[in-house]
Amino acid sequence: MKKIIAVLMVALIAKPVLAQLPVYLDETKPIESRVQDALSRMTTEEKVAMCHAQSKFTSPGCPRLGIPELHMSDGPHGVRAEINWDNWGYAGWTNDSCTAFPSLTALASTWNTDLAAQYGQALAEECLYRNKNVILGPGVNIARTPLNGRNFEYMGEDPFLAATLCVPYIQAVQKNGVATCVKHYVLNDQELWRGHINVELSDRALHEIYLYPFKAAIEKGKAWSIMGAYNKIRGQHACHNDLTINKILKGDWKFDGCVITDWGGCHDTYEAAMNGLDIEMGSYTNGLTSESKFTYDDYYLAKPFLKMIKEGKVPMTVLNDKASRILRLIFRTAMNKNRGFGSMASAEHYNVARKVADEAIVLLKNENNILPLKFDDYKKILVVGENGRRTLVQAGGSSELKPKHETSPLEGISKLAPGRVKYAEGYRSGASMFGRVEVISDAVYESLRAEAVEAAKDADLVIYVGGLNKNHEQDCEAGDRTTFGLPFCQDKLIESILQVNKNFVMVLCSGNPVMMPWLKDVPAIIQTWYGGSAAGDAIADVLSGKVNPSGKLPMTYGVKLEDYGAHSFGSICYPGDSINVEYKEDVLVGYRWFDTKKIKPQFPFGFGLSYTTFEYGKPTVSTKTMSAGGNIIVRVPVKNVGSVEGKETVQLYIGDVKCSVTRPLKELKGFEKISLAPGEEKVVSFTITDDMLKFYSDRKHDWVFESGAFKAYIGSSSRDIKCTIPFTLK
Ligand code: GLC
Numbered sequence: 001m002k003k004i005i006a007v008l009m010v011a012l013i014a015k016p017v018l019a020q021l022p023v024y025l026d027e028t029k030p031i032e033s034r035v036q037d038a039l040s041r042m043t044t045e046e047k048v049a050m051c052h053a054q055s056k057f058t059s060p061g062c063p064r065l066g067i068p069e070l071h072m073s074d075g076p077h078g079v080r081a082e083i084n085w086d087n088w089g090y091a092g093w094t095n096d097s098c099t100a101f102p103s104l105t106a107l108a109s110t111w112n113t114d115l116a117a118q119y120g121q122a123l124a125e126e127c128l129y130r131n132k133n134v135i136l137g138p139g140v141n142i143a144r145t146p147l148n149g150r151n152f153e154y155m156g157e158d159p160f161l162a163a164t165l166c167v168p169y170i171q172a173v174q175k176n177g178v179a180t181c182v183k184h185y186v187l188n189d190q191e192l193w194r195g196h197i198n199v200e201l202s203d204r205a206l207h208e209i210y211l212y213p214f215k216a217a218i219e220k221g222k223a224w225s226i227m228g229a230y231n232k233i234r235g236q237h238a239c240h241n242d243l244t245i246n247k248i249l250k251g252d253w254k255f256d257g258c259v260i261t262d263w264g265g266c267h268d269t270y271e272a273a274m275n276g277l278d279i280e281m282g283s284y285t286n287g288l289t290s291e292s293k294f295t296y297d298d299y300y301l302a303k304p305f306l307k308m309i310k311e312g313k314v315p316m317t318v319l320n321d322k323a324s325r326i327l328r329l330i331f332r333t334a335m336n337k338n339r340g341f342g343s344m345a346s347a348e349h350y351n352v353a354r355k356v357a358d359e360a361i362v363l364l365k366n367e368n369n370i371l372p373l374k375f376d377d378y379k380k381i382l383v384v385g386e387n388g389r390r391t392l393v394q395a396g397g398s399s400e401l402k403p404k405h406e407t408s409p410l411e412g413i414s415k416l417a418p419g420r421v422k423y424a425e426g427y428r429s430g431a432s433m434f435g436r437v438e439v440i441s442d443a444v445y446e447s448l449r450a451e452a453v454e455a456a457k458d459a460d461l462v463i464y465v466g467g468l469n470k471n472h473e474q475d476c477e478a479g480d481r482t483t484f485g486l487p488f489c490q491d492k493l494i495e496s497i498l499q500v501n502k503n504f505v506m507v508l509c510s511g512n513p514v515m516m517p518w519l520k521d522v523p524a525i526i527q528t529w530y531g532g533s534a535a536g537d538a539i540a541d542v543l544s545g546k547v548n549p550s551g552k553l554p555m556t557y558g559v560k561l562e563d564y565g566a567h568s569f570g571s572i573c574y575p576g577d578s579i580n581v582e583y584k585e586d587v588l589v590g591y592r593w594f595d596t597k598k599i600k601p602q603f604p605f606g607f608g609l610s611y612t613t614f615e616y617g618k619p620t621v622s623t624k625t626m627s628a629g630g631n632i633i634v635r636v637p638v639k640n641v642g643s644v645e646g647k648e649t650v651q652l653y654i655g656d657v658k659c660s661v662t663r664p665l666k667e668l669k670g671f672e673k674i675s676l677a678p679g680e681e682k683v684v685s686f687t688i689t690d691d692m693l694k695f696y697s698d699r700k701h702d703w704v705f706e707s708g709a710f711k712a713y714i715g716s717s718s719r720d721i722k723c724t725i726p727f728t729l730k
Contacts, residue, residue, distance in 0.1 A: 024327075025066070027337055035327045039320060041065055047323040048306045052280040052299040055085045059279050061330055068334040070326075072181070072260075072281070075399035076137025076153055077101045077532060079126045088289050090402075097404035098126055099349040099533055100393035104138055105511050106360035106529035108155035108165055108554035109608075111649040111673050115356050116165045120172030122352040127178040128342025133333035134179040134225055134260075136398075138166050140213035141189050141229075143512075143555045144589050145566040145574050147481040149191035149473065152511020152530055153399050156554025157590030157605065159209050160668045163216035170221030177339035179329060182217040183227035184262055186210055186244055192480045192575045195264070195286070198232035201583035203698035204661070208587050211244075215253060224257040224332055228277065230265050230287070236275075239265035245276035258325045263287035269304040273314045277301065278322045288397060288478055345404035350533055357531035357538030359647070362551035363609040364525040370505065371524045372545025372611060373461070375416040382459035383410050384426040384452045384497065385466040386488070387509045392530045395432065396470035397477025403533045409465045409507055412536025416544050422459070424452040426497075427488040432471035445489045449496055456501045463543070464497065466490045467510035470530070475511040480575065484561040485515040494518045507539055513557040516602060527551070548611045550647035550673070552717065556590050557603040565593030587695075591718045592664035604719035606651050606668070612642025612678065616650075616722035619714060627730040628705070632688040634725060636714050640676035649673040650684045650714065653721075654692050657709035663695055666713050688712060693729055705729060 023029050024038035039047075046062050054060045054069065061067035074080040078098045082091040101107075101119055110116075127135050139153040140162045155162035170180045187199040187210055201210070217223045226249065228239030238244065239261040249255045263282025266272050272280065280301040284292030297303050308314040333339075343349070363371070375381075388410040393401045414421045425448050430438030456462050466486065473479045474487055485491060498504055498521045506525040508514070519525075526549065531538050541547035561567050565585030566574040573584040588596055591605035617637035626632050640646055652670035656663045669692040672684050693710060694703040707729045715721040 031328060031331050034331055035324050038062070038065060038067060038327050039323055042323065044309060044316075044319065045306065047319050048302065048309065050326045051278065051301040051305065051322050052296060053282065054296055056083050056087070056282070059281070059326075061334065067327070067330060070133050070330060070334060071131055072134040072136060073127065073130065073132040074136045075401075076104050076139050077393075077399055078123065078401040079130045079132060079135070080398070080400070081402040087291055088285075096130060097345060097402050099345050099353055100401040100403040100406065101353045102357045102360055102532040102535075103152045103511055103530040104155050105152050105554060106531060107169070107356055108161055109362055109529060109551040110356060110359035111161070111552050111671055112359055113165060113168045115359060117168040117172040118352050119356055120169040121176070122349045124173040124176035124178045125340070125342040126344050126349065127173070128176060128340055129344040130342075132178065134181050135173060136181045136183065136227060138169055138180065139183050140166050140217060141184060142210055142213070142589060144189050144583070144585070145564060146484060146513045146555070146558070146561070147574070148189055148512070149476050149478065149480045150397070151555070152396065152470070152475045155213070157556060158554065158668050159212035161554055162213035164671075166213055166217050167221040170217055170223050174222065174224060177333055177336035179224035179257070179333050180221070181225040181227045181260055182214060182221070182223045184229035184238075185214055185226045185249070186229060186238060187233055188229035188231050188238070190480055190575055190581070191478055193578050194230045194478065196232065197576055197578070198235055198580045199583065200234060200580055202586055203701070204696050205583050205586045207696035209589050211248065218249065218253045218255050224329055225260050226255070226257065228259055228261050228265050230262050237265065237267050237271070240268065240271040240275035240277045242275045250276055256325065256328065258329045266300050269300040269308060270314070272300050273305055273308060273318055278325050286478070350405055353532045354534035354537050354541075357528070357534050358541050358547045360529050360531065360551050361538060361542045361549045362527040362553055362607070363542070363549040364527055364603055365519070365522065366609055367523040371543065373505070373543050375544060378417065378461045379420055380459045381413070381417050381421045381461045381463065382424060382455050383413055383421060383463050383465060384424045384456065385464050386425055386427055386429055387467055387469055388423060388465035390469055392470060392509055392535060393532055394470070395476060399477070400470075406533050407536030409509070409536045409539045412538070412540035413463060413543065416540050422455060424455045426452040426464070426493050427466065427490050429469050429471050429474070429488050437472050440488070449489070449493050452493060453496045453500055456497045459501060460503060462497055462501050462504045463507060464494060464504060465507040465509065466494070467508045467514065468512065469509070481512065485517070491517055494522070498522070505543065509535070513555060513602075515560060519602070527553070545611060545644070548644055548646045549608065550610065550649070552606050552608040552649050553603055554605070556594055556601045556605045558594070559600070559602045563594065563599050563601070565589060568593075587662070588664055592667065595665040595718065601719070604717050606649070606715065607717035607719070610646045610648065612640055612644045612646035614646070614648045614676070614716065615639045615641045616714065616716070619723045619725060621725055621727070624726070625728045625730055626688065626690070628690050630690070632712070632727055633685055634688060634712055634714065635683050635685040636723065637681050637683050638674065638676065639681035640678055643678050645675065645677050647673055647675045648716065651717070652686045653713040653715065653718065654688065655711040655713065656693065656695070656706070657711060659695070659706055659708070661695060666711070666718070668718070688727075690729065
């Protein structure tokens, strides 16, 4: 009896306490009512406080109400080492070594949406373990020029490929209660003068090329935050731009998340208030190294903003909208009780990194099938090149990482031929930190070259590991490349070695295409991007044939710089005149330019060889005429006629034969990556719908199609077209 009374007493006492649980803390209530409840309890000062940084990488919650702060971290390829509370230095923690996943250009090269999801899942687990609520990525700016210092952080030159691969990454991260912050919105397509350069371009280029991946990230990926870019767009800073934020992002796309500045991207209180900026970070710094005397209370969206609210210059509805979005972001992340605890630098994550790095590698050339290498046949292997030993997960700017594990190319290769691998540095890049590079003397270059050539004479196989290396102006934030060719006297080194040893395989580690004057003399090349922690293992996997390469180029490799659209209209088109840059190539970016202007690329977009051979059969089509709202089903059999298992990415391009506006010859509108055992055949089918036929009309300010003749191209690359199917849109 006593027990029953006791239980009743507890229930009676507990109930009122439970009943007093405020709505915003009640997990059973819908988020929107929790947001409104929290908002109704906050003061104006507390709302304003949430709209700007309180430290380098955190923004406040509402301490009085027990609403937690937001912890943000770079970057797209892994969780960056802890940075000091109030300066750009590293905190020197010993518990923040991570898994370095391959660069996003590598992920794009896999053309594998399942891997993109696995990548996002593993990254989210590391964010959870490190208590990070917002991961500052993915980056989906477009590679319009191969000189852009940050192309390695982005997903290539084609908006459809970037859109298709960023969505699963975003969905996987956010399903774990971690927010992505898709960046840099929008038109941050060069690093030179990034903080202020004003981009001028047509509405068609803006919508068909540059906004396209962001639209997918928001509408399909449901990204919870987005990072405003440093540059200006049509005269107004991207972080508080009426057209791209108010009208397009929050208007047309109905974005319900937070616009966060790039660090130092906010420049005006009233514009930031009225043009949709929600959280101001890193003001008065250069986003990488410089500090400022301004305190967080001096931020544009701090005291000056509060003053405008109090004076009625900015309506309270503006502040309430910002605060609501920030609260929603906090409820989705820091206050999301369903979040797991994550994990860090595990074998599972290393294996995800390795799988992505494996499938990212593009086999560019394989004369006489020198690859895959039978390592047991070689007694004296020489690995040449600084990239053979260099860690390529450090440097590059804010995306740099401190990996727990890392396998260099030399280590990966040495595991395949213990005791039979020698190393020669060959070239040296010198130390480099955001803007300052150690100069290497010609004498040093000469001695390194001579030493490598001598060693090559004595080897029965040379594996050259070179490329770029995320030094300043060599694939690094805050600077663009100044030449299209390889740096550090590599061309001369390569040619010198080839003169003494033709048994030569090149491993190209870079985030961008490079000029290849030695191409005809190099028997085999693999493009490996920046492969992260498992880079060396992945290179060994492919060189040895353990993995059959299946990467496809996400960007065109031109013979020379002038072959690119962005480099065909003088300096105003790239890099601009330091005030403005005009995208005169318009919608003809990347292969869209090479195809339409009939320029032969060195290696085309979508290109990648295999150790096996795929045969495409005759396509079948459901119909040759299509009406609006209808569709055409195209089926094409693909057979592996070689002797090893392989993966092939079948690509669908669509071309509008005749149109009232200039359109690219063809554009990627679909792809499917299939795995085939030797002798196996699969039928790949594509459904062509009318939205694949549309272009953005700058008269109607909307996507439209025009009836008439179209062509569907099915290819193994943008230039290796296996079949062309003409059809008509009624
Ligand atoms: C940097 C970069 C951005 C990064 C941010 C925080 O300047 O532009 O990508 O996420 O600032 O490091």
